[in-house]
Amino acid sequence: MPDLLLELFSEEIPARMQGRAAEDLRKIVTGRLVEAGLVHDGAKAFVTPRRLALSVHGVPARQPDLREEKKGPRVGAPDNALAGFLRAAGLKSIDEAKVQPDKKGDFYVAVIDKPGRPAIDVIGEILPDVIKNFPWPKSMRWGVQSEKPGALGWVRPLHAIVATFGPETEDPEIVPFAVDGIAAGNVTRGHRFLAPQPFAVRRLADYMAKLERAKVVLDAERRRDIILTEAKQLAFAQGLELVEDDGLLAETAGLVEWPVVLMGAFDEKFLHIPEEVIRATIRNNQKCFVLRDAAHAKLVDKFILVANMEAADGGAAIVAGNARVIRARLSDAKFFYETDLRTRLEERLPKFKDIIFHEKLGTQAERIERIERLAAELAPLVGADVAKARRAARLCKADLLTEVVGEFPELQGVMGKYYAETQGEDEAVAHAIEDHYRPKGPDDLVPSDPVSVAVGLADKIDTLVGFWAVDEKPTGSKDPYALRRAALGVIRLVLDNRIRAPLKIIFEIVTDGWKNRNMQRVLDRYEDRVSRLEDALAVEKQKQKGAVVIDTPFPGLFGFGLEEDLLAFFADRLKVQLREQGARHDLVDAVFALEGQDDLLLIVRRVEALGKFLDTDDGKNLLAGYKRATNIIRIEERKDKREYTGAPDPKFYQQDEEKALAQAVGTAKADAERAVAAEDFEGAMRAMAKLRPTVDAFFDKVTVNVDDQALRENRLKLLNEIRAATRAVADFSKIEG
Amino acid sequence: MSALRLDDLPPHMRPERSFQGLILALQRYWADWGCVILQPYDMEVGAGTFHPATTLRALGPKPWSAAFVQPSRRPKDGRYGENPNRLQHYYQLQVILKPSPDDLQELYLRSLYAIGIDPKIHDIRFVEDDWESPTLGAWGLGWECWCDGMEVSQFTYFQQVADFECAPVSGELTYGLERLAMYVQGVENVFDLNFNGRDGAARVRYSDIFLQAEQEYSRHNFEYADTDMLFEQFRMAEAACKKYLEAGWQSPQSGDGISNNIPPKARGRHLMALPAYDQCIKASHVFNLLDARGVISVTERQSYILRVRDLAKACGEAWLATEGGGRSA
Known part of the structure; x- marks a missing residue:
């Protein structure tokens, strides 16, 4: 069966867009082929800086013939209905239609035969459409044709199209189409400088081979492998180690068609600059790799560059040129670094008064002041020295105003640490400046030094409460202020460091700190919004005379204070986190459903204890007993339209099993509550476990639904006591199974 | 290549020896191609793009091909003449071609050849760099052009200027002349550039002309304006x-x-x-x-x-x- 080869030859496609474009091209073209009945064996897409290519294998030469039946009007329907049917079905007279019976009578049915068309014609219609509507993140117009509206847009000027179609054994045909004056053909070009002459191609195999001869490696994966292998070899030959960098590797592979890996050097004197700065300079600005000494794991004065050129002089001019640029860049970096060192971090702080953090949340100076205050409040909670936490919080953002961070924003924190160390700050303070941003992602380390923890928590919690208060919460996939990451950061800081931190109280500390300051207006506006919503809802209730489904722009806000709403967000994040660690989400729900659960560490410990308990026979049986009890109560409550709550009356106890249960419930509840108060969740579960035999015995021997109403009521109330008692450890109704 | 042969030039006029030689070579190259060679606009601007020959001529349907050197003032980039790479006043050579010719990349590469950059021994790359000027309401797509890892030009297809769609689109090339000259002359400090291509007592260096100006204007821009x-x-x-x-x-x-x-x-x-x-x-x-x-x-x-x-x-x-x-x- 024939193959399709497509190449879209253009000016340089940005490296970051290449991978996605190849994938889009494959998906869109193959999808359209299948839609057109051209089911094929497979497809592979390729991309270089100058070409986007696709090969589809085993495409049928023709579309399958289709027979379509179109149901028409009833036999004997009015003439205009028949005429409309004939027109729609493309029939000349009603005699060409079949008559078919149906439940309601006889109907006309038109049978339309759609003979399949040659695949090449269909492809010739699909491809121009795909090209015209290709989903580039940004596209542009160019040249003479850009004067007219509707000109073709492409990521950069598109120059030529190869589109061939045919079976392996023959010369393929050119798919006949043109887009905005560019006609498809079978001619392409090689490397811009090394093999610029045009040549004809047939299908993927000879296309790739000819490109390779013309100094183009079509497959990005292979270019990556070549770069990595050669870079490692060059490093190894000098006793060095390549500092691997996947992002940089992918980018360099997207900047060359013919990778040539070379090594250069820079002046040793630059090695006094912090390694992160050297690496950022060489990586971001020059897209070169750095190397380290295999023995000492320190950066060395060498770099690896990836050229797109097999130069006549063996690369001497290229290496010299790159080395010169790197030298100039490192000179700049060194100058920036040394300039930064001349100003103490605290001297930079006044400038923050002029920098807006967020239009509704004030200046950076105000924000830093809030973080400092909160860090001081949190310090005792996490075992940090208050003065150090304050100091670290005050300085933690100062490096944002340094030259190096201005140049390399990703070095925020790291540079602050270096500058703090140089100006003689306490080690814990210096580290907190770097580490308060952590954890930056799921794989990042969680700091354990108490000062870092205090400042990290303060920074994240201030951000969360602030954005919550101005209603900039994450919605769906939109989370521009990375609030989910901030909340997860708080959770991991608290759990990993086993910190007891009642969140609601902490949130209140934050908002208390806002009172009678600039942030008061944020609180006022929040209150305003809540009361407006409540008013709106009251009106709605009035209108609908009763319950209303709440559909407000701020669903989370309704009926909650700021703290409760934010707490619910934390509960969600914690659930996600625990689920990822393998905990059952229903157990998390069972614990959250209890009143006043805002201490993350206790919640997690309780969930763990509950999980272990439910794995035991006692646990499983107690849960079964609980379910049985609540089922009975639920059914009877519905039947009687009343609730069976309140203490049972001992005078109605008739059987020993009743008395035993009543006693056991009382004991278990009291013991469990005592254990919970002592934060001994395992103990609480053990207390619950003791209920099991009496519950089992009760269900064995006692009939609840007896005719004597007083007795029945009392037994239902006794069952309800089981439900009440278990709430000492969790809301069992949320537990599945 | 065109009729302009580097070998015919006397040594002091050669682009790799002389800053002014480099400018002249580029101007001759683009004049030969068909550009009008304009002189700098007589006002202070931050970049060649502000020249009405670019901003305004990029708008409307009329074809237009021009090249000109534009002194560019970036008050914030002043370093009192102490930084080897940063200046508050420097030169750009700008080429604006409307509509953008189909072989604009080729034309650009040949212009590099005209100043002595042979693509057979250098690594010339087009690296994504989209251009936007918030003050001009303008944007375009294109690249920074790298020669051996050094950005030597910007290459932009104007899509919008003054918030109007460009129809047709212009191609704009901007050569950072000092940087390019530093590269071809092989000097590491802009002030060391040979301006007139002469040797000995007859040599005029970039610093002879501009060092004092950089010092004075830095003082002015940052402290006294x-x-x-x-x-x-x-x-x-x-x-x-x-x-x-x-x-x-x-x-x-x-x-x-x-x-x-x-x-x-x-x-x-x-x-x-x-x-x-x-x-x-x-x-x-x-x-x-x-x-x-x-x-x-x-x-x-x-x-x-x-x-x-x-x-x-x-x-x-x-x-x-x-x-x-x-x-x-």
Whole structure:
């Protein structure tokens, strides 16, 4: 069966867009082929800086013939209905239609035969459409044709199209189409400088081979492998180690068609600059790799560059040129670094008064002041020295105003640490400046030094409460202020460091700190919004005379204070986190459903204890007993339209099993509550476990639904006591199974 | 290659020896291709893009090919002559071709060859760099052109200028002349550039001409530029620009005489787009000076940029109503 080869030859496609474009091209073209009945064996897409290519294998030469039946009007329907049917079905007279019976009578049915068309014609219609509507993140117009509206847009000027179609054994045909004056053909070009002459191609195999001869490696994966292998070899030959960098590797592979890996050097004197700065300079600005000494794991004065050129002089001019640029860049970096060192971090702080953090949340100076205050409040909670936490919080953002961070924003924190160390700050303070941003992602380390923890928590919690208060919460996939990451950061800081931190109280500390300051207006506006919503809802209730489904722009806000709403967000994040660690989400729900659960560490410990308990026979049986009890109560409550709550009356106890249960419930509840108060969740579960035999015995021997109403009521109330008692450890109704 | 052969040049005129030789070589190359070679615009601008030969001529349907050197002033980039790479005044050579020719990349590469950069031994790359000028309401897609890891030019296909779609699109090339010259001359400090290509006593270096200027202007830009005057100048330029724009609209009926307050739909041609645009340029440069003096806060900064952008938009609109902008009489 024939193959399709497509190449879209253009000016340089940005490296970051290449991978996605190849994938889009494959998906869109193959999808359209299948839609057109051209089911094929497979497809592979390729991309270089100058070409986007696709090969589809085993495409049928023709579309399958289709027979379509179109149901028409009833036999004997009015003439205009028949005429409309004939027109729609493309029939000349009603005699060409079949008559078919149906439940309601006889109907006309038109049978339309759609003979399949040659695949090449269909492809010739699909491809121009795909090209015209290709989903580039940004596209542009160019040249003479850009004067007219509707000109073709492409990521950069598109120059030529190869589109061939045919079976392996023959010369393929050119798919006949043109887009905005560019006609498809079978001619392409090689490397811009090394093999610029045009040549004809047939299908993927000879296309790739000819490109390779013309100094183009079509497959990005292979270019990556070549770069990595050669870079490692060059490093190894000098006793060095390549500092691997996947992002940089992918980018360099997207900047060359013919990778040539070379090594250069820079002046040793630059090695006094912090390694992160050297690496950022060489990586971001020059897209070169750095190397380290295999023995000492320190950066060395060498770099690896990836050229797109097999130069006549063996690369001497290229290496010299790159080395010169790197030298100039490192000179700049060194100058920036040394300039930064001349100003103490605290001297930079006044400038923050002029920098807006967020239009509704004030200046950076105000924000830093809030973080400092909160860090001081949190310090005792996490075992940090208050003065150090304050100091670290005050300085933690100062490096944002340094030259190096201005140049390399990703070095925020790291540079602050270096500058703090140089100006003689306490080690814990210096580290907190770097580490308060952590954890930056799921794989990042969680700091354990108490000062870092205090400042990290303060920074994240201030951000969360602030954005919550101005209603900039994450919605769906939109989370521009990375609030989910901030909340997860708080959770991991608290759990990993086993910190007891009642969140609601902490949130209140934050908002208390806002009172009678600039942030008061944020609180006022929040209150305003809540009361407006409540008013709106009251009106709605009035209108609908009763319950209303709440559909407000701020669903989370309704009926909650700021703290409760934010707490619910934390509960969600914690659930996600625990689920990822393998905990059952229903157990998390069972614990959250209890009143006043805002201490993350206790919640997690309780969930763990509950999980272990439910794995035991006692646990499983107690849960079964609980379910049985609540089922009975639920059914009877519905039947009687009343609730069976309140203490049972001992005078109605008739059987020993009743008395035993009543006693056991009382004991278990009291013991469990005592254990919970002592934060001994395992103990609480053990207390619950003791209920099991009496519950089992009760269900064995006692009939609840007896005719004597007083007795029945009392037994239902006794069952309800089981439900009440278990709430000492969790809301069992949320537990599945 | 064209008839211009490097070998025919005397040593002091060769682009790899002489800064002015490099400029002359590029100008001859683009003149030979068919550009008009303009002289610098006689106002202070931050980049060649501000030259009306670029900003305004990029708008409208008329073909246009020009090349010119433009002294560019970036008050904030001054380093008192102490930094080997940064200057508050430097030269750009700008080429603007409308519509963008299909072989623009080839033309560019040949221009590099014309100044002695042989693509057979260098690594020349087009690295994504989209261009945007918030003050001009302009953007385009293109690249920075790298030679052995050094950015030597910017290459842009203008998509929008003054918030108007470019139809057709212009191709714009900007050569950072000092950087390019440093590269071909093989010097590490801009002040070491040989300006006139001569040796010994006859040699004039970049520092001989510009070092004192860099020192003086850095002092001026950062420390002494009269901010009261500059604030006033900004206001005056903005007001004058608006005044000329308003006064320039010609009523379509009368055909002569300029009248005020004509509603946009009834507007005919515009008769003062260029003088109005001068005031926009002025406002932009004054803003850059105020910014260098550090007297514009972050929030104000945005609003100043928007004010200049509004002027640029209105000037673009006026230009499109002139003969140069394609409006027939």
